[in-house]
Amino acid sequence: MTDFNATRRAFHLPAGITYLDGNSLGPMPIGAEQRVAQMMVGEWSEMLITGWNRAGWYHQPRKVGDRVARLIGAGPGQVVMGDTLSIKVFQAVSAARVMRPDRRVILSDSGNFPSDLYVAQGLARAVGAELRVVAPEEVEANITDDLAVLMITEVDYRTGRRHDMKALTRKAHEHGVLTVWDLAHSAGAVDVDLLGADADFAVGCTYKYLNGGPGSPAFIWTNPRLADEAEPILQGWMGHAAPFAFDLEYHPAKGIERMRVGTPPVIAMTGLDAALDVWDGVDMADLRARSIELTEAFIHGVEATSPDLILNTPRDPAQRGSQVSFRHPQGYAIMQALIAEGVIGDFRAPDVLRFGFAPLYNDRDDVSQAVEVLGEILRKSSWDRPEFHQKSAVT
Amino acid sequence: MTDFNATRRAFHLPAGITYLDGNSLGPMPIGAEQRVAQMMVGEWSEMLITGWNRAGWYHQPRKVGDRVARLIGAGPGQVVMGDTLSIKVFQAVSAARVMRPDRRVILSDSGNFPSDLYVAQGLARAVGAELRVVAPEEVEANITDDLAVLMITEVDYRTGRRHDMKALTRKAHEHGVLTVWDLAHSAGAVDVDLLGADADFAVGCTYKYLNGGPGSPAFIWTNPRLADEAEPILQGWMGHAAPFAFDLEYHPAKGIERMRVGTPPVIAMTGLDAALDVWDGVDMADLRARSIELTEAFIHGVEATSPDLILNTPRDPAQRGSQVSFRHPQGYAIMQALIAEGVIGDFRAPDVLRFGFAPLYNDRDDVSQAVEVLGEILRKSSWDRPEFHQKSAVT
Known part of the structure; x- marks a missing residue:
């Protein structure tokens, strides 16, 4: 209990x-301030550049991701932290869209958080896709064979209405549609079960119910059955198979690591890591x-x-x-x-x-x-x- | 002196x-740890959500941006902080490319930092553009009328060679090409003069010579003559003209604010702000x-x-x-x-x-x-x- x-x-x-x-x-969380101070004084200022290895900064996005994974019904090694939620939405939707090259429609609903819609609009304009927005209660009826992606925020930021992740994902899959779930108002708030619902992609922020602090890093999850195949448009060196080989060509890392982009925000991530301690029991x-x-x-x-x-x-x-x-x-x-x-x-x-x-x-x-x-x-x-x-x- | x-x-x-x-x-910087602690204990934990207004978190990306602007030859109100350098490269190159719809080539050089090339490869694949990579010493000769964008890191991460920003920008403009300058190894290291060179876009990180801490936020600058016109593919709510109107349609903010994407990383940005104090004199x-x-x-x-x-x-x-x-x-x-x-x-x-x-x-x-x-x-x-x-x- x-x-x-x-x-x-x-x-x-x-x-x-x-x-x-x-x-x-x-x-x-009471422990957060001390942990951040410890990282700054004990790691950054003493270890300097060697902190990337010695203090484990390099692997922090995946280690912290594992802690978030447990809270959203995902497995270890399946979640990686970084960037902001809007960036992670872009990555997930763009990767899903690439997997459905013959379909051009992204379906979402008017109860989605506006930033997700803005991200999809920008992506759609760039790659020749189309964002279709319906009322929340009309989502299910609008899952059709012409959709590439269903992009839904599970819990409505305004009304608190919760979509049925399992049912919508099942229907989406029946029509060959990939699902992207935004868990901004779900992670740490409700009993999310990504693997149980067999969702495809999920993203979320950590400054709400996970208490990581203002603007703390976002997370992204790809279902393991898709993780080695996903090709987000945003490809940065931290998602490379061998970042320190400094190849001129991009070769994505295996699995969720490819969803990393730039150098991770260690100070912010350390505060978040401390905040996740509260979830342990x-x-x-x-x-x-x-x-x-x-x-x-x-x-x-x-x-x-x-x-x-x-x-x-x-x-x-x-x-x-x-x-x-x-x-x-x-x-x-x-x-x-x-x-x-x-x-x-x-x-x-x-x-x-x-x-x-x-x-x-x-x-x-x-x-x-x-x-x-x-x-x-x-x-x-x-x-x-x-x-x-x-x-x-x-x- | x-x-x-x-x-x-x-x-x-x-x-x-x-x-x-x-x-x-x-x-x-010695002051950084104390400032971050102050922000966490005095602002986040006491002000909670009201910190966005009362502690000025909301405008921090532009206020900190103004401090960086002085160090790179840009004016106040022209730089905004956020995300990572790879994300900012994507924004700048994608915005430049949209302004040259009839041209499909992005030119860069093999001395560029690989992540910039990876970002451009991902973008090019998505929007039907082409990344052309030449040797650093061949850049000038390869500036031709078919280029949309010249994407160059001013100082080579490996050799330290510095490109001539003014000369390359001038030649690029003679051929109708827009320039994106990565200042990762320039900002805080050399006397950058973006306005003097009449560059178009510039981006950079802050954890090197600006001492913001591991993974501290990146910056982006758009020349004021282009800032109201630039349309980056990545459009998030913080770049909206009225983020808290929660419109379903994206309408970009005026000027550099449109280059904001998601919720800014306040803890990390506060450490960076403290680090910039050292630059005051x-x-x-x-x-x-x-x-x-x-x-x-x-x-x-x-x-x-x-x-x-x-x-x-x-x-x-x-x-x-x-x-x-x-x-x-x-x-x-x-x-x-x-x-x-x-x-x-x-x-x-x-x-x-x-x-x-x-x-x-x-x-x-x-x-x-x-x-x-x-x-x-x-x-x-x-x-x-x-x-x-x-x-x-x-x-």
């Missing part, structure tokens, strides 16, 4: 704050159970006390990730008021209040506190004051 | 080490003068004491960067012996000993020490022992 009191204690959580925005940026079925417990309690609590808020997340726990969102015409103002009261969620235009529940550190007290403060704010009913009508800021 | 004694004191340099490998990985003409002084002294010293080594770097200082390399059939073994004696350079197959001189912290004592130890090692003449015949390791 996972000890979630212990995992909660592993984080620095500022006093007086109820943090429900770990689906945007996870809090700092965590059972993903326990995590999922706790996530459902927290989101259920929040939905019931808010609906009982704040009836003006409209649930924007599937009511069936099986169809959602680890976040809950509500809609309200004055959503931006309400969120500002919540933040002022120490309950931090976030706002997504035009009217969505988002609340992420990270089972690793959020607990029932967080749920009660958020429900209570939200109810108080709603009862004040001052949401037509003009100062609340400003536009969303960066967060 | 730049105070190079002060800049040297700004680094942690391990006792007993003569470090001549800053062209591979710069040493740690540095005049680039002084830097260049000191670089020439050091490399001249090293060449003369080695040639006087180790006649078996063959100079592999142009003798004319105007034609070289801030490194010197020599060839020797037992180069790998000699470098291992040097490292064992505390003189750290590196080896590049098949027979090249490289020595980087970073004017910010290397001094005449480093030169004397390296010359002396190298001379002693060479006089031992034991270079046919089989244990020296192993292949190069990762460094």
